[in-house]
Amino acid sequence: MQSLHRLDHLRSAIEAWRAKGESIAFVPTMGALHEGHLTLVRAAREKADRVVVSIFVNPTQFGPNEDLDAYPRTLEADSRLLEGEGVDALWAPNAEEMYPDGFATSISVEGVSADFCGASRPGHFAGVATVVCKLFNQVRPDVALFGEKDWQQLAVIRRMARDLDLSLPYADAILGVPTVREADGLALSSRNRYLDETARAQAAVLPTAMRQAIARIEAGAPVGAALRDLEHRLIEGGFSKVDYAALADAASLDRIDTLGSRPARLLVAAHIQATRLIDNMAVGSGR
Numbered sequence: 412m413q414s415l416h417r418l419d420h421l422r423s424a425i426e427a428w429r430a431k432g433e434s435i436a437f438v439p440t441m442g443a444l445h446e447g448h449l450t451l452v453r454a455a456r457e458k459a460d461r462v463v464v465s466i467f468v469n470p471t472q473f474g475p476n477e478d479l480d481a482y483p484r485t486l487e488a489d490s491r492l493l494e495g496e497g498v499d500a501l502w503a504p505n506a507e508e509m510y511p512d513g514f515a516t517s518i519s520v521e522g523v524s525a526d527f528c529g530a531s532r533p534g535h536f537a538g539v540a541t542v543v544c545k546l547f548n549q550v551r552p553d554v555a556l557f558g559e560k561d562w563q564q565l566a567v568i569r570r571m572a573r574d575l576d577l578s579l580p581y582a583d584a585i586l587g588v589p590t591v592r593e594a595d596g597l598a599l600s601s602r603n604r605y606l607d608e609t610a611r612a613q614a615a616v617l618p619t620a621m622r623q624a625i626a627r628i629e630a631g632a633p634v635g636a637a638l639r640d641l642e643h644r645l646i647e648g649g650f651s652k653v654d655y656a657a658l659a660d661a662a663s664l665d666r667i668d669t670l671g672s673r674p675a676r677l678l679v680a681a682h683i684q685a686t687r688l689i690d691n692m693a694v695g696s697g698r
């Protein structure tokens with residue numbers, strides 16, 4: 412595996428592959444890799460001749476009071492894991508390479524960015540869209556893979572790629588990979604490392620309560636009541652604050668209060684100790 416830290420080196424590697432007619436699959440990450448990331452990498456392997464994984468803890472997607480400094484940085488261990496998965500290149504730029512002096516551009520995706528994490532983390536999705544657009548331009552992949560765990564992020568990136576005619580050649584070039592979970596249902600996340608033993612055990616109430624709310628909604632219970640009960644269960648179970656617990660159209664991310672024929676998604680973000688966890692699951696015909 413090539414470990415690349417400079418854009419000119421990345422470009423040379425990519426040009427050499429392209430000269431041989433090889434295709435490229437790309438998995439953007441912020442590192443602190445776990446099985447969720449490795450599942451994306453394995454899916455990428457199936458999609459193209461070469462796999463590039465980026466690790467970059469992107470400062471512009473963190474708010475002023477968020478965990479940018481605390482975010483786990485484990486480049487050596489990550490690098491070994493990627494090597495073991497047969498990744499061709501690790502692209503690990505530094506902040507100066509990504510945001511040189513005078514950097515002044517930001518991509519704002521309206522609509523799908525507005526609610527949910529966009530509302531509770533102002534500026535977050537502009538940071539994500541801008542860095543992902545840069546990464547796409549740097550790597551120029553044929554396909555890129557993202558986790559469904561970050562459902563809204565996936566919708567934002569698909570919207571941006573369509574709106575800006577980003578040059579990924581296939582219509583389904585931005586692939587979503589189903590969420591990988593622990594045995595108790597908790598979605599794998601780099602931020603799970605922040606949880607102490609008590610909070611880690613309590614955190615399993617999130618997927619459990621979500622599944623119960625979904626069962627009630629699918630059985631015809633009023634959506635508002637099911638969502639209120641879900642919030643109560645989280646607070647009783649050890650969560651300190653619920654940013655949102657909502658039913659939404661799976662594609663537009665508009666909130667809905669009844670199940671229709673279109674795929675729907677239950678989306679939740681909640682805080683336990685100092686850690687903010689997110690999750691989402693399909694509801695009704697979206698399953």
Ligand SMILES: Nc1ncnc2c1ncn2[C@@H]1O[C@H](COP(=O)(O)OP(=O)(O)OP(=O)(O)O)[C@@H](O)[C@H]1O
Pocket residue numbers: 439440441442447448450451556557558559560561588589590591592598599600601602603
């Ligand atoms: N449990 C998971 N299952 C599938 N994909 C995942 C999972 N966790 C993360 N991913 C995906 O991996 C990619 C990189 O995510 P990132 O590096 O932010 O990891 P993370 O675990 O989501 O971290 P965080 O704790 O910041 O949410 C994203 O596309 C994300 O959706």
Ligand SMILES: CC(C)(CO)[C@@H](O)C(=O)[O-]
Pocket residue numbers: 439440441467469472539542543561564
């Ligand atoms: C897509 C991403 C790598 C952009 O920094 C990040 O938001 C993530 O890891 O999900």
Ligand code: BAL
Pocket residue numbers: 472473561564
């Ligand atoms: N996986 C999403 C990245 C973030 O929370 O900033």
